Amino acid sequence: xxxxxxxxxxxxxxxxxxxxxxxxxxxxxxxxxxxxxxxxxxxxxxxxxxxxxxxxxxxxxxxxxxxxxxxxxxxxxxxxxxxxxxxxxxxxxxxxxxxxxxxxxxxxxxxxxxxxxxxxxxxxxxxxxxxxxxxxxxxxxxxxxxxxxxxxxxxxxxxxxxxxxxxxxxxxxxxxxxxxxxxxxxxxxxxxxxxxxxxxxxxxxxxxxxxxxxxxxxxxxxxxxxxxxxxxxxxxxxxxxxxxxxxxxxxxxx
Numbered sequence: 001x002x003x004x005x006x007x008x009x010x011x012x013x014x015x016x017x018x019x020x021x022x023x024x025x026x027x028x029x030x031x032x033x034x035x036x037x038x039x040x041x042x043x044x045x046x047x048x049x050x051x052x053x054x055x056x057x058x059x060x061x062x063x064x065x066x067x068x069x070x071x072x073x074x075x076x077x078x079x080x081x082x083x084x085x086x087x088x089x090x091x092x093x094x095x096x097x098x099x100x101x102x103x104x105x106x107x108x109x110x111x112x113x114x115x116x117x118x119x120x121x122x123x124x125x126x127x128x129x130x131x132x133x134x135x136x137x138x139x140x141x142x143x144x145x146x147x148x149x150x151x152x153x154x155x156x157x158x159x160x161x162x163x164x165x166x167x168x169x170x171x172x173x174x175x176x177x178x179x180x181x182x183x184x185x186x187x188x189x190x191x192x193x194x195x196x197x198x199x200x201x202x203x204x205x206x207x208x209x210x211x212x213x214x215x216x217x218x219x220x221x222x223x224x225x226x227x228x229x230x231x232x233x234x235x236x237x238x239x240x241x242x243x244x245x246x247x248x249x250x251x252x253x254x
Contacts, residue, residue, distance in 0.1 A: 170194025
C-alpha cells in the first residue's frame with residue numbers, strides 16, 4: 001500500500017502520456033474480463049467456508065462462466081477488441097502463454113508456501129521470512145538482462161525450456177532439503193536457482209514479441225507490419241520520402 005501511494009503520483013509526473021489516434025477503449029470487454037475472474041475467484045475462496053455445493057458458490061461459478069463466455073463472444077464481434085482472438089492462431093503466442101500460466105502457478109504457490117515455512121522452521125517474524133525470500137525474488141533483476149541479450153542468439157524456446165527446468169530444480173532442492181531445523185544456508189541455493197529460472201523465463205520472449213523458434217528464424221506476428229524495415233528493403237519496398245516542415249526562424253533583436 002505505501003509503495004502504491006508513492007508510485008501513483010510519481011507515475012503521473014514522470015511518465016509521459018501515450019495514445020493511438022483512431023482507437024477506442026473496449027470498456028465492455030474490460031468489464032467482462034474483470035468481473036468473470038472475480039466471480040470465479042470469489043467462489044473458490046468461499047467454497048471451503050460456505051460449502052462447495054451451496055447456492056452462493058455454485059451461482060458465482062455459473063456467473064463467472066457466463067461472463068467469460070460473454071467476453072469471448074464480445075471480443076469476436078468488437079471492432080477494436082481488448083484481446084484480439086486472432087492472436088490465438090499464432091502458435092508461438094499460444095505456447096508462450098501456456099508456459100507463462102505454468103510458471104506463475106508454480107512460482108506464486110511455491111513462494112507462498114516458502115514464506116509460511118520460513119516463519120515456523122525455526123520461528124521467525126513475517127518480515128524476517130520475507131527478507132529471506134529475496135534470494136529468490138531478486139534474482140530475476142540480475143538474470144533477466146543477460147537472458148534478454150541471449151534471446152536472439154540462442155532462441156526464445158530454448159531459454160524458456162531452460163527457465164522452466166531451473167524453476168523445477170529450485171523447488172525440488174527446497175523440498176529435499178527442508179526440515180524442522182534446516183539452516184537457511186542449505187535452502188538459499190534452491191532459491192537462487194529458482195529465481196534464475198524465473199528471470200530467464202521472463203525475458204525469453206519479452207524483448208521482441210512472440211518468438212519460440214530456432215535462432216535466426218523469422219518472427220511470427222500479426223501480419224506484415226512485424227517485418228523489419230531491413231527485410232522490406234530487401235523485398236523491393238521503398239521508403240516514402242519524408243518532407244520536413246519549414247523551420248520557423250525567430251526575428252533577431254536589434
